[in-house]
Amino acid sequence: MKIKSVFFIICSLLFSTVFAQNDPAIIPKPKSVKLAGGNVSVQDIATIVIPKKNAEIKKLALDYAKVLGLGKYTFSEQEKPAFAKSKSLVFQILLQENKAEYYTLTVTKNGILVSANDPKGFFYALQSLTQLLESNQANEKFLPFVVIEDEPVFGYRGMHLDVARHFFSTDVVKQYLDLMSRYKMNYFHWHLTDDQGWRIEIKKFPKLTEVGAYRKGTQLGHAHDAKGQKGQEDYGSYYTQEEIKEIIQYAKERHIEIIPEIEMPGHSSAALAAYPEFGCTGGPYHVESNWGVFKDVFCTKDTSIWFLKEVLTEVCDLFPGKYIHIGGDEVPKERWKACPRCQTIVKRQGLKNHDELQSYFIEQIGIHLFNQGKKLIGWDEILEGGLAANATVMSWRGTQGGIESAKQRHDVIMCPGSHCYFDHYQSESIKEPLAIGGYTNLEKVYAFQPVPEVLSKEEKKYILGAQGNLWTEYIPNANHLFYMAYPRAIALAEVLWTASSELNYKGFTERLNSHMLWFKKNKIEISNAYLDLGYITKSNPNGVEFHFIKPPIDGRILIETEKPEEGIVQEYAEADSFLLNQNVDFGAWFQLQDKTLGRALRLNFQNHLAAGKNIQLKYNPSIKYPGSGAQCLINGFSAPTHKFGGSEWIGLEGDDLHATIDLGAEKEFQTITIQFYQANDSWIYAPEELKIYTSKDGEKFDEIYDYKLPLSAMKIISPEIKLNQKTKSRYLRIVAKNHGMIDETLPGAGHKAWLFVGEIKLE
Ligand code: ACM
Ligand code: ZN
Numbered sequence: 001m002k003i004k005s006v007f008f009i010i011c012s013l014l015f016s017t018v019f020a021q022n023d024p025a026i027i028p029k030p031k032s033v034k035l036a037g038g039n040v041s042v043q044d045i046a047t048i049v050i051p052k053k054n055a056e057i058k059k060l061a062l063d064y065a066k067v068l069g070l071g072k073y074t075f076s077e078q079e080k081p082a083f084a085k086s087k088s089l090v091f092q093i094l095l096q097e098n099k100a101e102y103y104t105l106t107v108t109k110n111g112i113l114v115s116a117n118d119p120k121g122f123f124y125a126l127q128s129l130t131q132l133l134e135s136n137q138a139n140e141k142f143l144p145f146v147v148i149e150d151e152p153v154f155g156y157r158g159m160h161l162d163v164a165r166h167f168f169s170t171d172v173v174k175q176y177l178d179l180m181s182r183y184k185m186n187y188f189h190w191h192l193t194d195d196q197g198w199r200i201e202i203k204k205f206p207k208l209t210e211v212g213a214y215r216k217g218t219q220l221g222h223a224h225d226a227k228g229q230k231g232q233e234d235y236g237s238y239y240t241q242e243e244i245k246e247i248i249q250y251a252k253e254r255h256i257e258i259i260p261e262i263e264m265p266g267h268s269s270a271a272l273a274a275y276p277e278f279g280c281t282g283g284p285y286h287v288e289s290n291w292g293v294f295k296d297v298f299c300t301k302d303t304s305i306w307f308l309k310e311v312l313t314e315v316c317d318l319f320p321g322k323y324i325h326i327g328g329d330e331v332p333k334e335r336w337k338a339c340p341r342c343q344t345i346v347k348r349q350g351l352k353n354h355d356e357l358q359s360y361f362i363e364q365i366g367i368h369l370f371n372q373g374k375k376l377i378g379w380d381e382i383l384e385g386g387l388a389a390n391a392t393v394m395s396w397r398g399t400q401g402g403i404e405s406a407k408q409r410h411d412v413i414m415c416p417g418s419h420c421y422f423d424h425y426q427s428e429s430i431k432e433p434l435a436i437g438g439y440t441n442l443e444k445v446y447a448f449q450p451v452p453e454v455l456s457k458e459e460k461k462y463i464l465g466a467q468g469n470l471w472t473e474y475i476p477n478a479n480h481l482f483y484m485a486y487p488r489a490i491a492l493a494e495v496l497w498t499a500s501s502e503l504n505y506k507g508f509t510e511r512l513n514s515h516m517l518w519f520k521k522n523k524i525e526i527s528n529a530y531l532d533l534g535y536i537t538k539s540n541p542n543g544v545e546f547h548f549i550k551p552p553i554d555g556r557i558l559i560e561t562e563k564p565e566e567g568i569v570q571e572y573a574e575a576d577s578f579l580l581n582q583n584v585d586f587g588a589w590f591q592l593q594d595k596t597l598g599r600a601l602r603l604n605f606q607n608h609l610a611a612g613k614n615i616q617l618k619y620n621p622s623i624k625y626p627g628s629g630a631q632c633l634i635n636g637f638s639a640p641t642h643k644f645g646g647s648e649w650i651g652l653e654g655d656d657l658h659a660t661i662d663l664g665a666e667k668e669f670q671t672i673t674i675q676f677y678q679a680n681d682s683w684i685y686a687p688e689e690l691k692i693y694t695s696k697d698g699e700k701f702d703e704i705y706d707y708k709l710p711l712s713a714m715k716i717i718s719p720e721i722k723l724n725q726k727t728k729s730r731y732l733r734i735v736a737k738n739h740g741m742i743d744e745t746l747p748g749a750g751h752k753a754w755l756f757v758g759e760i761k762l763e
Helices: 055-068 119-135 170-182 241-253 269-274 302-318 340-349 354-371 400-407 442-446 478-485 488-497 505-521 630-634
Strands: 032-041 047-051 074-078 088-093 103-108 111-116 142-150 156-162 187-191 214-219 230-236 257-264 323-327 375-379 392-395 412-414 463-468 534-540 543-549 556-561 577-580 584-592 595-605 614-617 650-653 657-677 689-695 702-708 720-736 754-762
Touching: 032 103, 047 055, 055 088, 055 119, 103 119, 111 119, 119 142, 119 170, 119 505, 156 170, 156 488, 170 187, 170 241, 170 478, 187 323, 241 257, 241 302, 257 302, 302 323, 302 354, 323 354, 340 354, 354 375, 392 400, 400 412, 442 488, 442 505, 463 488, 478 488, 488 505, 534 595, 534 630, 614 630, 630 650, 630 657, 630 754, 702 720, 720 754
Parallel strands: 047 074, 047 088, 088 111, 156 187, 156 463, 187 257, 257 323, 323 375, 375 392, 392 412, 412 463
Antiparallel strands: 032 142, 103 111, 103 142, 214 230, 534 543, 543 577, 556 584, 584 595, 614 657, 650 754, 657 720, 657 754, 689 702, 689 720
């Protein structure tokens, strides 16, 4: 590897085309694709052969004809349809059991043969056929000779949508379903109620929507930002039962089952505002305008459970699917502890604690759903006081809840925040629209493995699949929604359909290109952040080694410095790394021929005494927020202030920062500046205590500073610690105390606090 100065390098790179590909651009990638030379003109197809008296296939065949753009054609109904000599589109029904989603699609000079066991299979074959036509960009009227055999790995391939924080019209929901079905996803988890709005008409309790669907104002920006103020406009809407039926029918035609979610016992402010008698205190309550977790939850008394059962009866009657989601996440127990009626239930049921009270509550609801012929799904907190019989668990706080549930022989749907929360940032660029936080880029989603290796073969069977979650606190409109969901949902769709041995990120992004064009043609603006340039840094005796991370496609990197005399764009072909050892601003971007792909990186390197030196951490950052490793703490790049997560912040879950820096030789310094993030609404707490030690030998450390940080509502706490006198040392140790377990009164109660650390600057 060559290392030169920033002004003399960059970048290898070939000029081959992005579009070169062997496989047709079908996503998710089918199980088997065998291309044979040659192609057939779809316009020559004049006959559609269908099985006798099968209205469902006849209806599907009309969709095929539309996709193929067939002009004139005739239907031929046969007992056992087979390929005829003249060019035709033939539908064959197979008789394999438990293979409803299986299909084969064969294109020869005779036309197209589609075989499946069930309308689902024929529907998925149609999606593949559509993409096969699209991927022939030169001429969509020709199909290559091919044999495709296909079926999914996972039975549950889901997308979630929160319509409580922001409401989305039925047209937007339909578009959401269209896109899901294009990528063969089959469960739509519709989050219909929350603190900020009740969005489903319940005829027996009209105030749920008359009162509960409307809030006074909406939080704008993060609570931990100075700009976390409230928009004053009243906000609200809901779906009538007629509209919901229309959406259910729409989903059914796309082979998508809808899972409605009615949140309980927490996230219930909107319901309680409408019917305060079902809370512990009796209210008054209001529909929340801010985001977060709220103390007021449903009381566990019999009348509250009666109310929820009545609501669920209507919901069960409306939705034909087998699952009903009852929430169960983030339930503060404060009100229950102080409530005489809840305490009566604790005594009556002989419960040991309030987790068991929650389990009792969920169990009652589960029995009711069972009696309605339904299955209960809940977020992983429903494990806490014992799982209700037959409950399916959605594992969102990592995969551990899913692992425990599978071990207890309960079905699991994986959606850990680390890989499946599409409300997170997907790029490091400061140009990204506001997001809730985190960092989940396309490659990370694609790397998700829904089935944890720690499970036995038997236990693994309980992992039904996974889903992408779209919480909409920071997603106010449809454009933003599709930008956040796509293309991440496409990556997840492939993870869930295609065998893991066939998953290859580079191949995926090559196929994705044709899909990006499709979105553009259809005027749906989605994110191309996967084409942004990234970087990592490494320690080096002479400075900070800087390496670009290129998108997984061919192209070249261009770099520009902001020094006027060097402000011209320079492209370098040779290496993809260089050494930084003086302050510099620079920009870099990735381009193919004359076209810039993704967004530019703009970076400001500030050299300091620790930059590029060695650093050891006693406690590793969480795998959820690893930054780019410990080195990112002393690489001369400040962590961005607009968000936590990404390559410059590390996140420690419950652990202290305990960093030892080796400066390589004795150095003199006086000022230490450290970036900490403060976002209590995201369970991130800046440290309140900080100690600094020096050592000559790396063995014996002397405390030189004990610093109490003032509690502050600031987002970035960046104490500049000025020592009384210049200090000489080779080793420096910094210990910042984690806030620890979060108590009842603060956001994240009962969880370990996060400690986020950015740059440690030594001068
Ligand atoms: C969740 O994200 N509170 C399930
Ligand atoms: Zn109560």
